[in-house]
Amino acid sequence: MKKKIGWILALIALLIGGSVLYYLGTLAQYETNEDLYEFPVPKNAELTKESEYGKNYDWSRASEENGIPSSYEWVIKANGWKKGEREGAAVFYTKGDHKIDVISTTKKLDILRVK
16 A cells, blocks of 8 residues: 555656646746836747837747647746737737737747737
């Protein structure tokens, strides 16, 4: 009986440890951007254009058909942003008085401030 409890505890510890590592690994792939109201941006996205409205990036994981990866959506939510309505390739996120428009097209990611 003691062996069985030991295996169950080891399995639980492994699951918790794996979850923590996945969480930290996922969060480490993104950084918040002050110019975008602290909205998370993929670290490996390449800034291609910046304007008064926001920033445009080349990002291989962006897709028009599928939107942004679920791990990115998870990080956005973990940073306190609430997902709003979707209009085509655009998805709106809000946090307090701030609103961001994320437009995901094939290998392109636009993150724009909404006024």
